[in-house]
Amino acid sequence: MKKIGVFLCILNCLFLLTGCWDRKELAEIKLVAGMAIDKGEDAKYKVTVEALNEKELNTQYASGNAATIVEGIEGNSISEITHLFNEYFAEFLIYSHMKLLVISEEVASAGMLDFIDFLERNREIRDDFNIIIAKDGKAEDILKISAHYRKASSLKISPQLDHLLEDWGGDPKMSIINFISELTLEGKEPVLAAVRLKGDKEKGKSMENIMQVTPDAIVVVDSLAIFKDGKLVGFLSMEDSRNYLWIRNDLKTTSLSVECQKGDYSSVRVTESKTEVTSKWKNNKPDIHVKIKAEGYLEGTQCYKSVDKLGTIEKYEKLVNDTFSQKIKDTISNVQKQYQADIFGFGEVMRRQDYHSFMKVKDNWGEEFSNADVKVDVDFVLRRSGIRSKSFLTETEK
Template sequence: MKRVAVFLCILNCLFLLTGCWDRKELSEIKVVAGMAIDKGENAKYKVSVEALNAAELSTQSAGGNAPTVVEGIEGDSISEITHLFNEYYAQILIYSHMKVLVISEEVASAGRLDFIDFLERNREIRDDFNIIIAKEGKAEDILKIAAHYKKASSLKLSPQLDHLLEDWGGDPGMSIINFISELNLEGKEPVLGTVRLKGDIEKGESIENIMKVTPDAIVVVDSLAIFKGGRLVGFLSLEDTRNYLWTRNDIKTTSLTIECKKGDFSAIRVTESQTEVTSKMKNGKPFFQVSIKAEGFIEGTQCYNNVEKLGTIAKYEKLINETFSKKITDTITKVQKQYQADIFGFGEVMRRQDFNSFMKVKDNWNEEFASGDVKVDMDFILRRSGIRSKSFLTETEK
């Protein structure tokens, strides 16, 4: 009986401990951290990948060699190109841990985004990487810059974009699923974050770039890329990017600066924010109502106000509401006049709230959006003034 039990146990283990049919040894693979898409000189695309040198990323095994290798291949199909990289690499490239996809401004402006179909279909590529536009240069150059953080450009860019969104609100946090969804939405045009190279590209490629207090080259977040009809048509500043995120209810926390008196400013930290949008037809044209409720505290002031004084908090709240209601309105108006592209999703909101009216104008919605009226209301509440109510500076206002 014991022999039978042992035999059944061994047989069970044989079924449970079967290996993976497609396993690969660690020594046979190379992890891709980033991909860049540029226009090819002799083909439709040039695809570049940033492959990690794992030994150089570890403090215990680093020998001072290059932490990554960036190579590019031209071709008409992204799928075929990704299987050709053994022209350069000895190991098999693994794309499942890719952190960023960088698209050149030239490719995006031409509307050559059909390669995204391959990225969406590929079962080995996850959908959690950041998609960004390389402004005023080649996308491959963004991957070549040696960075202080983890030494690799892609490994630095991914958390950089995420933290900017969480701490201030300067990146839309667009994944491939969201981007594809917005490309196909009725009443919403897509956007992407934008980066640019600051400094000397040739010096930035060297490992010496991360040995300097002030690097020779660094990748900075620049602006917001606006798409219309599947093509890149323009950019918004970082300040406008935050205003855009506010209309989309995507602001988590941010810091505001208000001019409390001529030449003096106060800093406000936003800790909570909630946005509601109403979109409907009114007097024969679209009407958009953006209502923002937010709260926060005073981080610093140059106006020397004692917030314990009656009415001081109310003055700050009124100034914040007036200042940023106007700034957000100005951003929306700028997009209406310059681009006639509804990146705010007001049409998509109208489709849900006033379906019959939207269906009548959906075929020329961007034109309707451009002629629409906008009203932005901010209701900001100051909860506290940091850890003190009086400034150490001499109070000058009575």
């Protein structure tokens, strides 16, 4: 019995010590940092990948060659295309560390988004990459621009979007899971950040682009892309993008400018904010109320006012409240009239707060949203005035 026990123990260990059947040596792989989806000329799609030349990303071993290799293949299935790239590359492409997915405006406007099923289903692709729209051009061109930051376009754009969200607002930080959810959600249409190529795209492909103080080409975050019924229908400005985040309670910090006198402006830094939305059926239409509570401090003033004077703090607070209550309401009104697409999720809020009313109109929610009564209240509290209560400008005021 002892011998049988020892034998079973050894056999069990052998099963536990089996190697990975699908392992690949480091010398045989190449990491993909970004993927771009365009319409193909001879097939449904053209898929372009940005694969990293790891040696050139290391400052100790870099020799001045290109930090990435960008190639594209056409085909009718994204899955098949991703397995064809050994036409160009000697190594296996690994997609698990992908940072960026760029979709062309042409593809998004046509509603050709069925390739997302492959990205969600694939077990090797994580769901934490940024998804963006390439505005006014091809998605592949976005990946071909050499950048000062880490030399690779994808490795520059991904933190660029994250830092914009953290410092000012403007990127909705839409993961593939959230995007799919909002494509199918009743009462909410999805949005994505939109970027565009500024400058000469041909010169931007050269390594000389990162050797200049002012690059010949650079990728800039341009706007917010609006979807309706699975198709791209338009864009919002950067300020509207920030207002969108504020309405959605996703705004972290930002800076606001208010006109305190004709031609003069003061700026405040918002450090905390909370948004509450109520959405109910009233007087045969949706009745929506957006309430924003925020606080922050004075960052700068052109109005020559001492903040320690009685009533000055209240004046700044009223300026912020009145100005941005109207600006946020204008953003909502613009989307109501121009797109009839509820990107703010007011319908989804009504589904939770007034379920029976929403279910009666859910099939025609876009039109109902466009006729909704909307009220916006901003309650901003100024906590500090920076490191001084009086501006040096007051000393020279006449």
